[in-house]
Amino acid sequence: MKNLNKFYIDGAWVDPISATPFAIKNPANNTQIGEVLLGSAADVDAAVAAALRAFDSFSKTPKQERIALLEKLRDVFARRLDEMAQAISTEMGAPISMARDAQAGCGIGHIESFIKAIKEQPERETLPNSDVLTRDPIGVCGLITPWNWPINQIAQKVVPALATGANCVLKPSEYTPLSAALFVEFVHEAGYPAGVVNLVFGDGPNVGSAISRHPDIAMMSFTGSTRAGVMVSKDAADTVKRVTLELGGKSPNLVFADADLDRRVAASVVECFYNTGQSCNAPTRMLVERSCYDRVLDIATAAGLAQTVGNPAHEGGHIGPLFDEMQYHRVQSMIQMGIDEGARLLVGGLGKPTGHEEGWFVKPTIFADVHNDMRIAREEIFGPVLVIIPFDTEEEAIKMANDSDFGLAAYLQTGDVARAERVTDQLRAGTVTINGNSTNYGSPFGGYKQSGIGREGGVFGLEDYQELKVRGAIRL
Numbered sequence: 001m002k003n004l005n006k007f008y009i010d011g012a013w014v015d016p017i018s019a020t021p022f023a024i025k026n027p028a029n030n031t032q033i034g035e036v037l038l039g040s041a042a043d044v045d046a047a048v049a050a051a052l053r054a055f056d057s058f059s060k061t062p063k064q065e066r067i068a069l070l071e072k073l074r075d076v077f078a079r080r081l082d083e084m085a086q087a088i089s090t091e092m093g094a095p096i097s098m099a100r101d102a103q104a105g106c107g108i109g110h111i112e113s114f115i116k117a118i119k120e121q122p123e124r125e126t127l128p129n130s131d132v133l134t135r136d137p138i139g140v141c142g143l144i145t146p147w148n149w150p151i152n153q154i155a156q157k158v159v160p161a162l163a164t165g166a167n168c169v170l171k172p173s174e175y176t177p178l179s180a181a182l183f184v185e186f187v188h189e190a191g192y193p194a195g196v197v198n199l200v201f202g203d204g205p206n207v208g209s210a211i212s213r214h215p216d217i218a219m220m221s222f223t224g225s226t227r228a229g230v231m232v233s234k235d236a237a238d239t240v241k242r243v244t245l246e247l248g249g250k251s252p253n254l255v256f257a258d259a260d261l262d263r264r265v266a267a268s269v270v271e272c273f274y275n276t277g278q279s280c281n282a283p284t285r286m287l288v289e290r291s292c293y294d295r296v297l298d299i300a301t302a303a304g305l306a307q308t309v310g311n312p313a314h315e316g317g318h319i320g321p322l323f324d325e326m327q328y329h330r331v332q333s334m335i336q337m338g339i340d341e342g343a344r345l346l347v348g349g350l351g352k353p354t355g356h357e358e359g360w361f362v363k364p365t366i367f368a369d370v371h372n373d374m375r376i377a378r379e380e381i382f383g384p385v386l387v388i389i390p391f392d393t394e395e396e397a398i399k400m401a402n403d404s405d406f407g408l409a410a411y412l413q414t415g416d417v418a419r420a421e422r423v424t425d426q427l428r429a430g431t432v433t434i435n436g437n438s439t440n441y442g443s444p445f446g447g448y449k450q451s452g453i454g455r456e457g458g459v460f461g462l463e464d465y466q467e468l469k470v471r472g473a474i475r476l
Contacts, residue, residue: 004177007198016043018040018043026093038207039201048211050195052140070118070159077111081108086099089103089312091178093322095318139217141161141166141167144222154172154180156456158197160456160465169199169217171207220242220243226247229452247280248450249409251406253268253412254412255268255289269366277385286387287391288390293390304348307319321360332362344367347364348365349363366386398423409433430444430448430451444458
């Protein structure tokens with residue numbers, strides 16, 4: 001049993017002021033593997049006070065010293081990568097191969113991209129009007145991160161704070177505390193001063209709200225559901241904090257008849273199911289040109305049937321369980337909703353895959369003949385569920401793709417370069433992936449509409465943690 005019974009405040013692991021025990025479970029077999037203590041507003045007060053004390057000195061740390069610390073953090077992370085992969089695989093069910101290569105490996109990629117970004121960002125600029133622009137760290141930052149990509153989001157928030165000279169109070173998801181505690185161990189081992197990074201475990205209504213409302217926190221960065229993002233924004237409003245949000249998605253994947261269908265449709269199914277569908281940017285709405293619709297259904301069916309489900313402790317390309325019972329029942333209810341709405345079930349369906357009755361495994365599921373006004377086409381399911389919708393014209397496809405409350409990501413499959421440019425320009429999404437060519441570390445990630453506010457990654461991710469200061473010429 002692993003007991004996370006301390007918080008990291010002011011450079012040390014300390015006992016909570018008040019706390020409630022919360023079980024940590026392995027979603028592959030629903031067994032308890034440990035316990036984490038969830039704190040209170042009093043613990044948040046202690047963490048913020050430590051961060052505030054340390055801000056005066058850390059905010060003045062020269063850029064080269066901050067870069068050197070980031071390089072040490074990267075090296076510690078690289079050396080202990082397998083520990084991180086095991087923690088993530090155990091607590092949220094990512095297969096160990098994927099946990100090592102993507103879930104944990106992305107932490108190193110993000111650190112390296114932020115090192116490059118802070119090196120390239122000028123400390124002082126002369127504007128075209130001859131005024132001088134400088135950037136200050138914004139202050140103490142409140143960071144709230146989710147369970148589905150735990151280290152991806154911790155790195156996307158903590159690292160830019162460290163790069164810019166800002167301090168932080170981190171509240172990770174209570175469902176994935178093992179990876180968060182390990183990341184803070186890396187920070188400590190890298191030699192960061194006391195109070196620069198502080199960790200308080202807790203739930204949203206208590207610790208999350210206390211951070212969002214705290215008058216000494218200057219900026220909030222939240223990743224999670226749109227519903228929770230609204231609550232963070234409301235809590236932060238009274239003290240006029242800066243708020244950045246990375247929220248939900250229902251990403252369209254436009255498939256045109258001129259695409260390499262055999263390759264791109266099969267790959268799209270795999271990408272939808274990746275991380276057991278628990279990714280906010282997953283391509284869960286496949287919009288297919290009617291002239292190739294039947295062929296696409298055949299390819300997608302074969303790819304769906306080929307998708308294996310397995311023990312996350314085993315190496316391989318299979319998918320694991322959903323992260324907990326709550327998510328399992330939500331996905332089951334949405335599959336039932338698709339059946340009730342009249343969608344045609346091609347692959348999967350209700351219940352658990354044969355041989356995986358323990359834990360929170362689900363059947364990879366594909367629906368065809370879906371309409372864009374069905375709930376399964378509009379709501380984020382957060383499971384390995386793909387819906388396929390036909391269209392007749394390019395204009396109809398674009399309109400349907402944009403007919404969503406979300407705008408986080410979009411995908412496009414076509415063999416026509418001119419069409420790729422033309423359609424991409426009209427898609428209301430923060431990221432567009434064309435024929436599987438994904439974006440790189442350091443590019444801005446975030447969305448339109450209810451998918452969030454702001455961008456994470458690279459120089460764009462640094463800017464949310466900085467205040468701009470401009471001055472005129474000095475004349476004596």
